[in-house]
Amino acid sequence: MPVTLRVNGQRHDLDLPPGMPLLWVLRDVLDLTGTKYGCGVASCGACTVHVGGQAVQSCQLPVGDVWDEVTTIEGLGTPDAPAPIQAAWIAHQVAQCGYCQSGQIMAAAALLAEVPDPSDAEIEAALALNLCRCGTYGAIRAAVRSAADQMREA
Amino acid sequence: MGRVRRIARRSFLIGSAAVVGGVAFGVWQVSRPVENPLRPERGATLNPFVIVDGDGVTVIAPRAEMGQGIHTTLAALVAEELDVEMSDLRVLHGPPAQAYYNSALLRGELRYHPEGLGGWRRVMADALGAGSRVLRLQVTGGSTSTLDGYVRMRTAGATAREALKEAAAQAHGLPRDRLATDRGHVILPDGTRIPYGDLAEAAAAVEVPEVALRPASEWRLLGRSQPRVDAVAKSTGTARYAIDVRLPGMRFATVRMCPHPRGGMARFDAARAEAMSGVDKVIDLGTGIAVVAHTTWQAMEAARAVEITWTPGPGPQTTADAFAEIEAAFDTRRNARPRDDGDVDAALEGADALSVEYRVPFLHHTTMEPMGAAALFDPAAGDGPHLTLWSGNQAPILHRDKAAEAVDLPPEAVTLHTPMMGGGFGRRAEFDFTVLAARVAQAAPGTPVQVTWSREEDMRHGFYRPGAIARMRGAVTDGRVEAFDAKVAAPSVMRQSSRRFSGFAPPGPDRAHLEGIADQPYGFASCRVEGYLCETALPVGFWRAVGNSFNGFFHECFVDELAHAAGADPLAFRLAHLDDAPSRAVLEAVAEMSDWTGATPDGIGRGVAITRSFGTPVAQVVEVADDGGGVRITRAWVACDVGRALDPAIIAQQMEGGLIQGLSAAAYEEITFDDGQVVQGNFPDYTPMRLPQGPRVAVRILESGGHMGGAGEPATPPAMPALANAVFDLTGRRLRELPLARHIRFAV
Incomplete structure (x- = not known):
């Protein structure tokens, strides 16, 4: 099935099996491995990306249903030029094993784009689906809060 | 003191770090009581911990980075002596090599209580073959990594520094002691700065005397929180895990193995799967199948489409059967009685004795990165076939050797790379996933394969924290514990893992089975602890804190019950019985942090617990609240004493992470069995704690000095x-069975 996908500002014309989830197109076809596989059933958030700026669990989104431009963790920022949310993650030393953090960051970035000054409840709601096994939740709360402050000042 | 040796070669390949025109520094420590059988005069290989070349300084970490921050601390140990900025260092995992053995697993320094701690290290040593094979112990576990690297990483850094100075001294006709070092440069007396990289090749040719290590009073990095060396990569999606390995021509595979422990596969029909789009082949693995395809998704879809008839295993069919096996162990011959102080029977006789039973379930590790590994079997590589593996593992030699055996190659024909790990918690000591990847690669010779397990496969093929039962009796008189009597029954993690690792199980007492209950720092008038083991077909393994993970629950809930029976405040009651100053200090600290008064308002409950494991006493107060929508874990306070804290921020992360994992397990987690297989398959059925359920956590680190305790595990027990005791305080219900969610409703 021919599919045209815009990912991180780049256009890809691909021939893919229908129904293939976006996650595996990113990871196994485009080699964008920053987006992680965790469960395949949209219950852990490790695969969270943005579609049209909205946080989406890419493991349950068939590539044919992608309705807008896709942004992955690689498109958010780079090691040399991290996005503000990533800079906050680095400053707060959030990551332990780090495997879930791409998804956490993408969920947090989508939240802050929509709600510049989120309440604790809004942060909790936005990140409720994203599992972390290392117990970084406290650092995540702190990083989202400080990213929000920085982004509003900027 | 340790022997110091150098390796100097024009080209030296280690892991993925090629040293051309550089120098690599290795060092090891001859430690007692275990002799180091590596003798340079016998031509043993020396592996470097520090490589200096034109690209800068690379630290080769002997321990696995699973998230616990050990790479940062090991790098800081080197940087402290080498005078190089943390940001200018690169850290790589060491390859399978004997020089990277875990000395701390065997050394006496962790021994903090005469009868404590030694257990699992000693059994592990037996399991992997002590004596002549002691150096096979290249294992990350037991919260030992910092202690293990404490001297040798600093020595490697100091040796490298002096060699670089000597090279500069010779080049400029100056005595070495007139030179200094600063931020990656040797400084001449006239202020000229020479980058280390420019001196590396010359440094390879100089002789360096043994170097004294800097005293702690001169440290500028150690003892202070350092930026984690992996923070940027892990915040930008650029950290590479085994699951991310991509090679030209790579194919993507998955496995579907028999879900019945020790069961098999009677037959399978792959016709429909083989006809599916993108599928290369279906491989018969004897007790299951693998599918190799163009993408992981196609492989997983096809694996589900293979029609398989499984044969059942010999193990228990249901959870009730599994616990019946454990319960029956109480009627078998006792395995161990490490404590028998005073006359417990006399103290219980006639007293108003408390007699209760506790149960904890089987648990899964649920690392966020599912099991899997990448592999390439090259059938005609020079001298013969060669296997290359990329596997996130906690025991490189073991994984390499087992993979070699599985594909009928000598270990020298196997190269094992250790990428970042998306969580370990003990699961990645087991070699099953590395072996399966090797076998898939062997069946697809010449093609690099990325073998990713589905979450369901991961959850149903675990090495579970065993279920366990404790029968506790005790008596108090006038506020003092007169009798403490504990019997603990569970499958033996040590025996099972020993059989898997080395083919035999060491006979005798399994001390690890009673860690956390036989070695706690309490002084009771009489105390008896007995262990009972059951054989089971269910696979059990190392789970964060191992035996402490269930024994801490048994011990500290029962102490709470005894305090209640004595009519005493549970915190004051513990303080009155603790016979160890650091343990009392952490308890006093957590009381102060939480403003412990012993009284809580309606709707709020607080519980306290203290355990000492891996050399580190940790006290916690946990607060719960019920606002009508279920029980919420609102706050937690943690105080620990690691002896000497090399990186406070990383230790605090481990304390908070260990706490969260313990709370998550106690509240929600449970692996159950039905039809001879694990019921839970994915996060909807086995849900760890999520962010909104997590408490606000405060951590305080005490440093009494004199020892170096672990950080990765001690906060879990x-x-x-502490949570169960808080629920008791809130509800008046003494819940003696985990997970608590079986009995109370938690807020979402």
């Missing part, structure tokens, strides 16, 4: 009893 007290979290479970």
Whole structure:
């Protein structure tokens, strides 16, 4: 099935099996491995990306249903030029094993784009689906809060 | 003191770090009581911990980075002596090599209580073959990594520094002691700065005397929180895990193995799967199948489409059967009685004795990165076939050797790379996933394969924290514990893992089975602890804190019950019985942090617990609240004493992470069995704690000095009893079975 996908500002014309989830197109076809596989059933958030700026669990989104431009963790920022949310993650030393953090960051970035000054409840709601096994939740709360402050000042 | 040796070669390949025109520094420590059988005069290989070349300084970490921050601390140990900025260092995992053996697993320094701690290290040593094979112990576990690297990483850094100075001294006709070092440069007396990289090749040719290590009073990095060396990569999606390995021509595979432990596969029909789009082949693995395809998704879809008839295993069919096996162990011959102080029977006789039973379930590790590994079997590589593996593992030699055996190659024909790990918690000591990847690669010769397990496969093929039962009796008189009597029954993690690792199980007492209950720092008038083991077909393995993870719950809930029976405040009651100053200090600290008064308002409950494991006493207070929508874990306070804290921020992360994992297990987690297989398959059925359920956590680190305790595991054991004790305070219900969600409703 021919599919045209815009990912991180780049256009890809691909021939893919229908129904293939976006996650595996990113990871196994485009080699964008920053987006992680965790469960395949949209219950852990490790695969969270943005579609049209909205946080989406890419493991349950068939590539044919992608309705807008896709942004992955690689498109958010780079090691040399991290996005503000990533800079906050680095400053707060959030990551332990780090495997879930791409998804956490993408969920947090989508939240802050929509709600510049989120309440604790809004942060909790936005990140409720994203599992972390290392117990970084406290650092995540702190990083989202400080990213929000920085982004509003900027 | 340690022997210091150098390796100097024009080209030296280690892991993925090629040293051309550089120099690599290795060092090891001859430690007692275990002799180091590596003798340079016998031509043993020396592996470097520090490589200096034109690209800068690379630290080769002997321990696995699973998230616990050990790479940062190991790098800081080197940087402290080498005078190089943390940001200018690169850290790589060491390859399978004997020089990277875990000395701390065997050394006496962790021994903090005469009868404590030694257990699992000693059995592990037996399991992997002590004596002549002691150096096979290249294992990350037991919260030992910092202690293990404490001297040798600093020595490697100091040796490298002096060699670089000597090279500069010779080049400029100056005595070495007139030179200094600063931020990656040797400084001449006239202020000229020479980058280390420019001196590396010359440094390879100089002789360096043994170097004294800098005293702690001169440290500028150690003792202070350093930026984690992996923070940027892990915040930008650029950290590479085994699951991310991509090679030209790579194919993507998955496995579907028999879900019945020790069961098999009677037959399978792959016709429909083989006809599916993108599928290369279906491989018969004897007790299951693998599918190799163009993408992981196609492989997983096809694996589900293979029609398989499984044969059942010999193990228990249901959870009730599994616990019946454990319960029956109480009627078998006792395995161990490490404590028998005073006359317990006399003290219980006639007293108003408390007699209760506790149960904890089987648990899964649920690392966020599912099991899997990448592999390439090259059938005609020079001298013969060669296997290359990329596997996130906690025991490189073991994984390499087992993979070699599985594909019928000598270990020298196997190269194992250790990428970042998306969580370990003990699961990645087991070699099953590395072996399966090797076998898939062997069946697809010449093609690099990325073998990713589905979450369901991961959850149903675990090495579970065993279920366990404790029968506790005790008596108090006038506020003092007169009798403490504990019997603990569970499958033996040590025996099972020993059989898997080395083919035999060491006979005798399994001390690890009673760690956390036989070695706690309490002084009771009489105390008896007995262990009972059951054989089971269910696979059990190392789970964060191992035996402490269930024994901490048994011990600290029962102490709470005894305090209640004595009519005493549970915190004051513990303080009155603790016979160890650091343990009392952490308990006093957590009381102060939480403003412990012993009284809580309606709707709020607080529980306290203290355990000492891996050399580190940890006290916790956990607070719960019920606002009508279920029980919410609102706050937690943690105080620990690691002896000497090399990186406070990383230790605090481990304390908070260990607490969260313990709370998560105690509240929600449970692996159950039906039809001879694990019921839970994915996060909807086995849900760890999520962010909104997590408490606000405060951590305080005490440093009494004199020892160096672990950080990765010791915060997990007290979290479970602290939560159960808080629920008791809130509800008046003494819940003696985990997970608590079986009995109370938690807020979402």
